[in-house]
Amino acid sequence: MYWNQHCECMPQEQLAAVQLERLKNIVERVYHDVPFYRSKFQEIGLEPAEINTLDDLTKLPFTTKQDLRDNYPFRMFATSLSDIVRVHASSGTTGKPTVVGYTRSDLNNWSELMARSLTCGGTIKNSVIQIAYGYGLFTGGFGFHYGAERIGSTVIPISGGNTRRQLMIMKDFGTTVLACTPSYAIHLAETWENLGIERSELKLQHGIFGAEPWSEEMRQEIEKRLGISAVDIYGLSEVIGPGVACECQAKNGLHIFEDHFIPEIIDPVTGESLPYGEEGELVITTLTKEALPILRYRTRDISILTKEPCACGRTHVRMHKVMGRTDDMLVIRGVNVFPSQVESVILEIGGTEPHYLLIVDRKGSMDELEVQVEVSPEMFSDQVRGLEDLERKIRHRLQSLLGISAKVKLVEPHSLPRSEGKIQRVIDRRKI
Amino acid sequence: MIKQISLFLENKKGRLAHVCRVLGNEGINIRALSIADTTDFGVLRLIVNNPEKAYEILKAHNFAVSMTDVLAMEVADTPGGLAGTLEKLDEAEINVEYMYAFLGTTSQAALVIIRVENPEKAVSVIRRAGINILEGEQVYSL
Incomplete structure (x- = not known):
């Protein structure tokens, strides 16, 4: 089943022609409307007119998350603020988030892409879809919401958290499609087992899970425990949000919607383009975005692309489930966390040494973050209360910066690992 | 002290x-x-x-x-001895942040260690209340 058979099953030559036309257009636009790109082009002596084939893509400069931060909040936008109808943001390293904007047409395209993705995952007009992604600055909740409304499904915008209420509504409203992070899906199943809810009381059939990396083993676990068909959805706010790519029912890679994006795989060290079938960093160029067109965005996600025909009939290239990161970013309960964010909090508050360790674990099915930080010998006083205040201060600051709760544990000076080379700041005990 | x-x-x-x-x-x-x-x-x-x-x-x-800085305070080694001493501290409006017992004793009494706000000022107040406070050297060598 397709949402837009014409686009999703377009012959590859025709798709390439659409891509080239849109690429030339977007290159022209960023050159004229985004000072950041114009100066990048001028630095490397590139004229928009030099982009004449899809292979010319590699002449274009990369864009990184840092570029978005440097141009905080709106300087990467290609349209005036009056044409922006929505902004979203993700948490930043130094308190400043990465901001993304959407015009009316962008929201329209995003809804289309999410409608395609949800259809891939088994959502139809008669579905009752429970959206347990967070609504707010995070793109998850709203992305799914608009896609499901586009299809005409019955939308339950319940947002994240409050598991018992989620289950009550799932049962009473007859939810057929669940959208949330894969770890939360497992948590829901565990909770209904504990509450003694019988599977026969639920009408669940399909699940569309994303916002954190998960393995094939995790899929099997989810499908078995929840008794549903589960697919993986991929996206990132800098590109558009969820809906960049989604698995079809063949569950053999995620189709990247190539009429809106051009994906590449590069060597993360040299930046060189790699052929289909090779593992490397996924890079994405947007083709239709108006508010925030992005050239060659370095996602830092590791994957493999394949052009092999898919059983579902879609012609769009498939990416392998994300296999890892090229940086130290962690995804905890669907939230992106960089160790450097934790570091900035620790340094800002003081009273501790700049030696810290992040321990991520999965208790039951929920991710837990523990931050261990060394007490500073200079700042140590005799007071227990002072130490407890310090823990509390760090915890509150992390909560407000990252949006997730962390356990803070003070440890003795010199008790955390030291290293001459690349220091280990993270222990990830989760099996994904 | x-x-x-x-x-x-x-x-x-x-x-x-x-x-x-x-x-x-x-x-x-x-x-x-x-x-x-x-x-x-x-x-x-x-x-x-x-x-x-x-x-x-x-x-x-x-x-x-x-x-x-903490204080080592002599306390009568009898039932109610510590209570009597603490009552005197209360009357002198001295707040004890924490307190613990000393392992040894002087010839006349048991010893407790107390931490109070502003210990230097507290010493004379406590002494005036009739409680014996030991000097550091006396305690370290016990």
């Missing part, structure tokens, strides 16, 4: 033994101790025979350590 050594300890197997071993190896004798603990960590407070040396040793072993 006597010098108390405080140090930060994780609630982890073997930590307390480690501190005691480090001090023991250097000939430091522990005369009194208390531990204030939370779920994850504790603050160990010690009265030793040579506080300056103990402080340097612990610092050299990378402990988070600090020195605090």
Whole structure:
């Protein structure tokens, strides 16, 4: 089943022609409307007119998350603020988030892409879809919401958290499609087992899970425990949000919607383009975005692309489930966390040494973050209360910066690992 | 006034033994101790025979350590002895932040270690209330 058979099953030559036309257009636009790109082009002596084939893509400069931060909040936008109808943001390293904007047409395209993705995952007009992604600055909740409304499904915008209420509504409203992070899906199943809810009381059939990396083993676990068909959805706010790519029912890679994006795989060290079938960093160029067109965005996600025909009939290239990161970013309960964010909090508050360790674990099915930080010998006083205040201060600051709760544990000076080379700041005990 | 050594300890197997071993190896004798603990960590407070040396040793072993002024107060070693002393402190409006017992005794009485706000000022008030406060040297050598 397709949402837009014409686009999703377009012959590859025709798709390439659409891509080239849109690429030339977007290159022209960023050159004229985004000072950041114009100066990048001028630095490397590139004229928009030099982009004449899809292979010319590699002449274009990369864009990184840092570029978005440097141009905080709106300087990467290609349209005036009056044409922006929505902004979203993700948490930043130094308190400043990465901001993304959407015009009316962008929201329209995003809804289309999410409608395609949800259809891939088994959502139809008669579905009752429970959206347990967070609504707010995070793109998850709203992305799914608009896609499901586009299809005409019955939308339950319940947002994240409050598991018992989620289950009550799932049962009473007859939810057929669940959208949330894969770890939360497992948590829901565990909770209904504990509450003694019988599977026969639920009408669940399909699940569309994303916002954190998960393995094939995790899929099997989810499908078995929840008794549903589960697919993986991929996206990132800098590109558009969820809906960049989604698995079809063949569950053999995620189709990247190539009429809106051009994906590449590069060597993360040299930046060189790699052929289909090779593992490397996924890079994405947007083709239709108006508010925030992005050239060659370095996602830092590791994957493999394949052009092999898919059983579902879609012609769009498939990416392998994300296999890892090229940086130290962690995804905890669907939230992106960089160790450097934790570091900035620790340094800002003081009273501790700049030696810290992040321990991520999965208790039951929920991710837990523990931050261990060394007490500073200079700042140590005799007071227990002072130490407890310090823990509390760090915890509150992390909560407000990252949006997730962390356990803070003070440890003795010199008790955390030291290293001459690349220091280990993270222990990830989760099996994904 | 006597010098108390405080140090930060994780609630982890073997930590307390480690501190005691480090001090023991250097000939430091522990005369009194208390531990204030939370779920994850504790603050160990010690009265030793040579506080300056103990402080340097612990610092050299990378402990988070600090020195605090506390008072060693004589208390009658009879039922109600401590109650009577504490009542006197109350009357003198001296607030005890924490307190613990000393291992040894003087010839006449038991000893307790107390931490109060502004210990220097408190000494004379407490003495005026009729309570004996020992000097550091008297305590370290007990």
